[in-house]
Amino acid sequence: MSSKPPEKAVSKPDAGFSAPRGMEDIYGAEWLYWDKLFKVARKLSEFYDFLKIETPVLEEADLFINTAGEATELVEKELYTARSKTGEMLALRPEITVGVARAFLEHKLSRAGQLQKFWYEGPVFRYERLAPGRWREFHQLGFEIMGGVNDPLYDAQIVLVLWKLFESLKLKKVALTMNSVGCKICRPIYMRQLQNFYKNHEDALCEDCKRRFKVNPLRLLDCRNEHCRELAHQAPNFFDKLCSPCSHHFRSVLEYLDELKVPYALNNFLVHGFDYYARTVFELSIDGGGEELQLLACGGRYDYLFETLGTKSTPGVGGALHMERVIFAMKAQGVVPPPKPGKRVFIIHVGDLAKKKMLGIIETLREAGIQVSEALSKESLQAQLKMAGGEENKLALILGQKEVFEESIIIRDLKHATQETVPLTRLVDEIRKRIK
Ligand SMILES: [Zn+2]
Ligand SMILES: [Zn+2]
Structure with missing residues (x-):
């Protein structure tokens, strides 16, 4: 053991404290952008009848680990955990939907058979490698519709409210991508077809994909690796393999979007990492921005989430935007927050x-x-x-x-x-x- 005092105490005697890496203070003129985003969201949620919900920033760590499914490893790696004084393992939330679902069940909000529409905003925490466009604390603002019946109309409404939000912010070049990841019946069949296809090309896959190939071949479709991308283009397409109820559901969602005049592109490669997604998945991005900063919002239907929380399958669909990225886009496009009135x-x-x-x-x-x-x-x-x-x-x-x-x-x-x-x-x- 060295008798030297801890290095930290010597090296920065006067420098004081600084925010943890990957976490930022929001103040001054910066705040005007955030304020504008909140105001637009509040107005839209009132109009579309979403009620605000606020859940704790800390939850039991198992809540996130048990619901992660195939993504467990990643979630565990990125989770900020802390043991409470009574020995409970708690975690800073890496996303908000799961906490909202927990609250929905805990307060028996499904009992009346009525659906519940929530909106929320707040910080989420992921211990990630730092890079431009990545934060360890960032903010999500989202909308969820839980309970009631599984109606594709609500998938379209979630997309609509996010779409309208970007429209109200006057963001240009927003592109919507839609896909369906099927259900417990058609998804395993499609995954087997993917495995059969990839079996003959295993050597060409990147290391990540070689590992994912057995567990979740769906993820091979959204790999960024150039060779994997080329292969994905030749792989069987899920649109042709959806079971009839899934296919019908997806077609209805798209018809509603047509009716609402929300333009979209179909993308078979859009798959989310969580097993609890069912049918609709979507992304909203800025077309033509830098790669990491392009994505503004994503979401989908998660009927299987409630099963992982120990209850019966319950309809749920939602989407959330990444506030830092949206504000980045507002700045890049010169969307100026309103000046403080000269009053x-x-x-x-x-x-x-x-x-x-x-x-x-x-x-x-x-x-x-x-x-x-x-x-x-x-x-x-x-x-x-x-x-x-x-x-x-x-x-x-x-x-x-x-x-x-x-x-x-x-x-x-x-x-x-x-x-x-x-x-x-x-x-x-x-x-x-x-x-x-
Ligand atoms: Zn299906
Ligand atoms: Zn790959």
Whole structure:
């Protein structure tokens, strides 16, 4: 054992703390993009009747491990786990759908036989290799429809609400890709056909695919490796092999999308890594962006998820967008968040007496619904005037010693550089006259 003190303590004595790698602070102007995204989502969810749900950021680790199926290994590797003081193994959620499904079952929301429509937003955590477009904490915003009957109309509605969300954000070149991954009847048959096909080409496969070939040959279709891609194009197509109920279901989803005038492309290579997906899977991406940053949202039907949670198969369909990627796209396409309206009043004080008096004036303005900015900690008039010059401020109120004694205040129009002294009793009316 070395007697040297821990290296961390010596190397960064003054540097202080920093956010964990792959995790970011969101503040300042950046926040305006997030705010815009929240506002659009809230409006759409109200219109389409989705109710907000918030589930804990921590869940029992087994919830994610047991539902992962073939993807267990990956989920376990990426999971942030922590043992609670009572010995429970908890995990930071790597996605939100599973927590919502857990809540749906726990609160017996399916009992009435009615379907439930939820929306959510919040952070998710995955311990991943860091690269551009990848975070270890990122944010999802999504919509879920659980319970009721399995109606393809709801698959289309989930796609629609995400589509409308991107439309409302004025994002251009959004492309929708649709596929069906079949059901427990037709999927195994198709997987065997894929295995038969790939058996003759095993040597050409990448190492990952050689391993996945036996467990889930579906995943060979979405491998990024060039040779695997070429092979995928020659592989049998699932569209021709879907059983009749699956084929009918998928056709109905597409017909609804046609009716809603939502354009889509079919892509047989679109398969999600989780076994709980049934039938519809979809992706929304920006056409022509950088490879990693292209994908904006994905989702699908997950009727089998509830079985892995220990209950009977229950209809469920949902989709979620990756907020960081959507905001990246908003910036790349110059989708500007709305500027703060120039309706604020900046208050300026000169002297201690005025500073004290200002506190009461701020409360009067707040009660009147007037937005106030201040720099009360600054004493110099010059410094305060400089801060008042931001675009968001329309007026400045200046209170000095003289005004305090006269029970008056100066209202300065920052744009036109004009000013007027008014009695304090008329302040709210005088501000309202100037701010419409
Ligand atoms: Zn089927
Ligand atoms: Zn491969």
